[in-house]
Amino acid sequence: MSGRNLAFKRNASQVSIHKDCFQNECKAKNAVDGITNEWFWNKCSLSSDEENPWWNVDLGIEAIIHNLHIVGFKDVKQTYQIEIKSSTGINNFHRVVTAAANVDTNINVIGRVVNLTREVKGRLHICEVYVYDDCQENMCGYDCKKPCHCRDATIWDKLSGNCSNGCTDEWEGSQCNIQAEETFDCASGRYGRNCMNRCNKNCKGDQRRFCSTTDGSCFGGCNDGWKGNLCDEACYEGYYGQNCSTKCSDYCHGGKGYCNKIDGNCKFGCMIGWTAPLCDQACSSGMYGHRCAYKCSQQCDKQECNNTDGRCTRGCIPGWTGEKCRKPCSSGMYGHRCAYKCSQQCDKQECNNTDGWCTRGCIPGWTGEKCRKRVYSFNLKYIIASV
Incomplete structure (x- = not known):
């Protein structure tokens, strides 16, 4: 500090x-x-x-x-x-x-x-x-209200008024407060008064051909991750790419300030439920969690779930319940949302949790998959005697 x-x-x-x-x-x-x-x-x-x-x-x-x-x-x-x-x-x-x-x-x-x-x-x-x-660029003084023409001014330059790295183009003097004469033509790759300055390496393409010999501005723009006429300003936190115009993803681990200023890749990976490297896409359908490594429950309707915590977004298939649809219906219940009671004629009133079939068979006198058909018995001796 x-x-x-x-x-x-x-x-x-x-x-x-x-x-x-x-x-x-x-x-x-x-x-x-x-x-x-x-x-x-x-x-x-x-x-x-x-x-x-x-x-x-x-x-x-x-x-x-x-x-x-x-x-x-x-x-x-x-x-x-x-x-x-x-x-x-x-x-x-x-x-x-x-x-x-x-x-x-x-x-x-x-x-x-x-x-x-x-x-x-x-x-x-x-x-x-x-x-x-x-202070922002071109401003000096403790309150940042005094014009400043120092080149690559440090904080101490801006406080003292002296320019340790010389002056920007068209200015001269120990405090760079005297306007100089016009600059002149320079060989490619250099610019400014007396051609003392090299074009910035962050100019897009061949900086020797794409830099103004008078003020050093980059004709072809800047490489990704840089901005400004001279391409000497790195992107602010939370931005990246060409002209620093693209926002980092809100789902970078640690916040959107933690992305690479050139390509936008999240430095420390993604928040739960999002995929690398840009962390701008949710887990693919059927997946959720850290690095999208977990499958949604097979009991989720259409196997769709929340990309962060795996909760079934469309509810459960028949026979299952709970946020992640991992619990079968409680004993005696079945079907969609476990809303239906097993037949009273099921043995011990137990049935399949999905379709209601009686898993232990029927109590005496009843038949059928759900034990809803009555069985009628006849006295054989009485029938023979009557004949």
Whole structure:
């Protein structure tokens, strides 16, 4: 972690303040005062017992957020839902982390508002939040409001105003604040003033032929995973491919930020019920579960089931019950949804769970597959005597 902490003394808010806190204690601003008071509970931000309690900080500007460092109270384990939103409220980042005391998470997104939510009912206790970020391209100064013409400017360049890697085209001076004369023609593969710069290797195709000799822009666009006129900007988390225009699947294990920026393959596999490598297709019909390795129950109607947990989506074939249709009808019942009673004339009232045939035969005086036909007996002696 290095550079500016843009959360310092910015406008912070939280869902509520705990009832045991006095004036200036447990407030949201205590988590951005630059003081790590992880052993003094009332010097931190502390909410009441709430359902999904939240805390957030408005950085005041949109910036490129590289790293988030959260200091909790002592070694109390908490699960945070981290969200980073733009000035217009668009959610550019989402991640769930669980840790005791300190949380470090690396990020590379543009945002203005950092929101933390505890995903259970209880208190949210945060002692300090550090947001390490960088100004957007071409902007410098601690508040990122000063135009900047440094080439490949580091955070320290943007804070100091000095350009350690030289100036962008058409600018010169130690702080690159003097506009230079027009650039001139260069040999293929180079561009800029005095032809000091090489075309970016991420230009699509042969970069020596597809790069402007004046400003280095890539005529043929960028290789997958890169964007910008110079093809020097990697895709933000959650995007990949040509011009970073395709969203990673929501079903990548760990969230859509965990996909390869070139081809979109999910780095850590898929969530349950989805297939690799892009995790954008549910298990094929009849399969479910982790890596789609399990077959739906044969007793599912048409053998169709939910791709994640195997529950039969169309119900069960006759004779079976339960979410996964693995339980036969209870004794004395049969058929669709086990809704029919076995014939009272079945021996011990037991029958086949699917079609109701009496499995032990019939009680005396009855016959047939379901024992529904009465047997009539005749007295042979009486018939002979009467003849």
